[in-house]
Amino acid sequence: MNKKIGAGAAAALVVAGGYIWWQAEEAPAASGAAMVNVTVPESLSGPAQIGARAFEAKCAACHGGNAAGREGVGPPLIHKIYEPSHHGDASFMVAATNGVRQHHWSFGNMSPVEGITPAEVKSIVTYVREVQRANGID
DSSP states (O other): OHHHHHHHHHHHHHHHHHHHHHHTOOOOOOOOOOSSOOOOOSOOOHHHHHHHHHHHHHTHHHHOGGGOOBTTTBOOSSSGGGSTTTSOHHHHHHHHHHOBOOOSSSSOOBOOOTTOOHHHHHHHHHHHHHHHHHTTOO
């Protein structure tokens, strides 16, 4: 009986250790450097200009200037992963208001953006989509 308990405890430790190791996947070094080169459109629509200002205030600390991402901090939104057919506009709303679990990158979970309004998210999405189009992401 004691051998079964010992074997069960050892197996539980192995499983727990493996889970902890798996969850602790090392995130990229936090250099903060831009992750992608971004071409900014020569002009933005009025709503995108508002979105650019909101993005700088609410998102750029993690997602970088012009949504170029920041090494070790947050992913670029000017990236094929965030094209409209893969991450629709509603997914930006959900991420900003509710947060989102890590799923494409190794930056960890994204917390909700404190104090952001649906109107701000809508204008930010307009900005991001215009910049994406200028970079060949449709």
